[in-house]
Every structure is written in structure tokens, then in C-alpha cells.
């Protein structure tokens with residue numbers, strides 16, 4: 001069954017077309033890694049996927065979208081805003097309910113962030129801010145994850161464990177990654193973007209890092 005679908009979609013900024021027309025279908029259960037050089041159009045493709053179907057999606061954007069003046073608790077809680085009434089959300093903003101604090105604390109435990117529960121997001125390191133946004137996504141009641149470079153600020157072992165947690169937690173995922181080895185290890189399918197289109201679309205188990213090199217060498221002919 002298809003979880004995400006784009007049919008002959010294009011994207012432009014002003015007069016300049018940066019993507020498409022391209023077609024992409026993602027089946028339920030697939031773990032897709034989007035790869036390609038900087039500026040190839042990975043973030044734009046994620047935006048197109050998000051705009052097409054906003055429900056049941058956890059979005060983890062490259063700029064994280066945290067509210068700097070609010071605590072880690074409040075930022076992570078925001079992942080579930082849509083699941084509650086405005087009154088319930090307001091009450092939690094003013095005086096967090098123990099049940100919600102417990103839930104957020106549990107998510108933060110897996111990311112080794114419990115000690116920052118009440119710290120304002122603006123006072124965190126880059127890696128801690130990224131883990132807060134990851135926790136917010138994990139706290140969201142969604143089966144699909146769209147993520148843009150979700151582990152770029154994390155060290156090697158933590159990047160591995162977070163990638164594992166994200167791909168296990170969400171039934172379906174499309175994750176843009178610069179690190180091709182990480183992409184190959186944590187995906188079932190690689191979609192490579194080049195020259196505004198899909199230049200490669202293959203099962204990860206049938207690829208090695210060498211097969212992806214042409215995506216980054218803009219002087220080389222497309223495969």
C-alpha cells in the first residue's frame with residue numbers, strides 16, 4: 001500500500017525550476033534515504049511530500065523549528081498538540097501535568113536528555129537542540145517520518161542509535177542524509193537526486209558507497 005505519492009510534480013523558486021517533473025511512490029513500511037549533493041533538492045522534495053499529505057506525518061526540518069524561549073519539555077510536548085484540546089494544551093503550557101511530564105521524560109531518556117527537561121531550547125548545544133527536535137518527532141502520534149539531516153550534529157555512535165530509533169519507531173520514513181554510509185545502513189531504499197530529478201532509485205542492499213559517488217560529482221555523466 002502506498003504511503004506517499006508524487007505524480008509528475010515540479011518545484012520552482014521564482015522563475016527557477018529546481019526539481020522535476022518527477023514521480024515518487026513510497027510504500028508503507030519502506031525506509032527511504034534521500035541522498036545527493038548540497039543544493040540537489042532533497043529539502044525541496046521533502047517539502048513537496050509534506051505538502052501533499054500533512055496528516056499522520058512527523059516532520060523533522062533541517063532548521064529544527066524549536067521555540068527557543070520554551071523549555072525542552074514544552075518543545076517535545078508540542079509534538080502532540082493536535083492530539084489534545086486547546087484548553088488541555090494551555091494548561092500544560094502553564095503547569096505541566098505529571099502524566100505529560102512522565103511521557104516526555106520517557107522519550108528524553110532514550111536520547112540521554114532528561115537532565116535538560118526544563119532548560120530553554122535556546123540554551124542548548126547544537127546536538128542537544130537536534131535531540132530535542134528528534135524527541136518532539138518521536139512524541140508525535142504519526143506513522144510516517146519526513147526528516148532532513150536529523151543526525152548531522154550528533155557524534156558517530158549516537159547518530160547510529162538515533163537513526164535506528166527513528167527507523168524502528170516510524171512505520172515509513174523518508175530521511176535526507178549527507179552521510180551515504182549511514183544512509184545505506186539505515187534504509188531499505190536509496191533515492192538519489194541529481195540535476196533536478198531522481199537519478200537513482202534502488203534497494204539499499206544492492207548498493208555500495210561507490211555506486212552513489214556520481215551523485216556528488218557534478219562533472220561526471222549521470223548513470
Ligand SMILES: Nc1ncnc2c1ncn2[C@@H]1O[C@H](COP(=O)(O)OP(=O)(O)OP(=O)(O)O)[C@@H](O)[C@H]1O
Nearest residue numbers: 013018036037038039040041042043044045062176
Ligand atoms: N527559499 C529559496 N529561495 C530560492 N531558492 C531556493 C530556496 N530554497 C532552496 N533554493 C534552491 O533550490 C535548490 C534546492 O535546494 P534544497 O534546499 O532543496 O537542496 P538540498 O539538497 O536539501 O541541499 P542541502 O543538502 O544543502 O540541504 C538549491 O539550488 C537552492 O539554492
